[in-house]
Amino acid sequence: MTQQSLAAAVRSLMPRAKADLAELVAFPSVADPRQFPVEECEKAARWVADALAAEGLTGVRLIDTPDGTQSVYAELPGPAGAPTVLLYSHYDVQPPLDDAGWHSPAFELTERDGRWYGRGAADCKGNLLMHLTALRALRATDGSYPVGLKVIVEGSEEQGTGGLERYAEAHPGLLAADAIVIGDTGNFAAGLPTVTASLRGMTVVELAITTLGGNLHSGAFGGAAPDALQILVRVLASLHDEHGDVAVQGLRTDQAWSGVEYTEEQFRADARVLDGVELTGTGSVADRLWARPSVTVLGIDAPPVIGATSSVQSAAKALVSLRIPPGTALKPAQDALVAHLEAAVPFGAQAVVTRLSGGEPFSADTTGPAYEAMGAAMLEAFGKEMVASGEGGSIPLCNTLRTLYPQAEIVLIGVEEPTTQIHAVNESVDPLELERMALTEALFLQKYASLHN
Known part of the structure; x- marks a missing residue:
């Protein structure tokens, strides 16, 4: 034929x-x-x-x-x-x-x-x-x-x-x-x-923060009462440095990709990055996508904007995904992510990190x-x-x-x-x-x- x-x-x-x-x-x-x-x-x-x-x-x-x-x-x-x-x-x-x-x-x-x-x-x-x-x-x-x-x-x-x-x-x-x-x-x-x-391999963990027995009026208690949502945002922000690179101790972020290259111009078009918005991370685009780890916040449980009340939040939760490149083992990477999240929680807030799915x-x-x-x-x-x-x-x-x-x-x-x-x-x-x-x-x-x- x-x-x-x-x-x-x-x-x-x-x-x-x-x-x-x-x-x-x-x-x-x-x-x-x-x-x-x-x-x-x-x-x-x-x-x-x-x-x-x-x-x-x-x-x-x-x-x-x-x-x-x-x-x-x-x-x-x-x-x-x-x-x-x-x-x-x-x-x-x-x-x-x-x-x-x-x-x-x-x-x-x-x-x-x-x-x-x-x-x-x-x-x-x-x-x-x-x-x-x-x-x-x-x-x-x-x-x-x-x-x-x-x-x-x-x-x-x-x-x-x-x-x-x-x-x-x-x-x-x-x-x-x-x-x-x-x-x-x-x-x-x-x-x-x-x-x-x-x-890249992947692991997903859930981070739950609890600070109060229930929500409180933000006028009466805000400023002193520990806000679980603010604490959650602060912990999530600690996952990256000022350049946007992963800042989890124990994870390498200097690996290089040796195959086909991905130009920044092409990536911006493919990802539909808005004009004036900078890409995150350092190194080539291919390095960041295929040779290095990345952390993404997949979802947050928090009050939606529509219907929100003037309250200090007593609990908040996030789903966090870590992608790891070949050469990085899943278990040590997952351990590093969990340790980072637990250590980053301020003010003695109660934090529970639950390990969910994972693959090498x-x-x-x-x-x-x-x-x-x-x-x-x-x-x-x-x-x-x-x-x-x-x-x-x-x-x-x-x-x-x-x-x-x-x-x-x-x-x-x-x-x-x-x-x-x-x-x-x-x-x-x-x-x-x-x-x-x-x-x-x-x-x-x-x-x-x-x-x-």
Whole structure:
């Protein structure tokens, strides 16, 4: 089969990809029953299972994982002597956040200015359609697949509750493969074929401050009564120095990134930084994003502005995320963050730091045959040489897979690029990026199989 026939097959499948993505986006599959009914995740899982079965995969089943969610598994043996490739994605999504901030309904795929908008359109339902479209194109042009296939589609990646990791550890043969393609990242820039060579690890902690038996009138008691919200703000401010670098003792902040560079001009455009607002931190943008730790305040429990009263706050709470680069171990980094928060609390306020989710950083070995095949596939699909970049996000499953299958190559790709706005309002995917990445994956499966002949 020629590259042209495969490209034509992928192109002809794009209307179906859009229709399927619209069906998937319509499920508000947020894996948090406090926000959305668990039935929505179950419906999304069943949709994925049916889609995989329709493409000829066997052994399709729903797996109940220890965190109470479902993953979807499917497989298909390959030709004699062919390698086995595991394809990964996840069907759960981030909550929509501010409904009023969306220009179209979050759970309704909407085309606007050549892009497809909706929660999960890129992360990660768009990547799931990348897998499906690649498989469909191979079946349409060759009637079969050149490799043995395993597919795992997770149901709680965004929540970081680790259900699939624990299940894989308890069933170590399930996901064994020669190469693992993680469809949950994307290209450094639209049209620039990219593999993600490193991921930062992450830990999340909750900090709760209590100072009084209850709120007090700020006129009668303010000035002497310790305000929990003010103390919380002061502690959070101590996490960074005057330059915006992480100021947690025990965490290095001088590492340098040696791969593709990220210009400040491009980053400002991608991040939509307002005119006159300076970037935080020192070193290159790539250093700050991919080689050094970062701390983010994810949320604060405090009275909203509308409806606030003249009160000294007796309690306040924050959720704090720490991202750590390869070369930094999770446990010591988490210990350093907790110690910093506890030591920074002034006035003897009562403070409780609770450790929540966490995952180790990941660094890929890009020298094996799977990367050779991926580079050749990307060159054909995009007409450009493959580059390697870092990713500030975390995918804890990668380290679980590396531990279970040290001989397997792990390759991270996807349809996401800086303008997709994953985890934010108005998330979208560029259909051309989806088309080119689906073609890339189909070509990769062919080329990887040929390296084993």
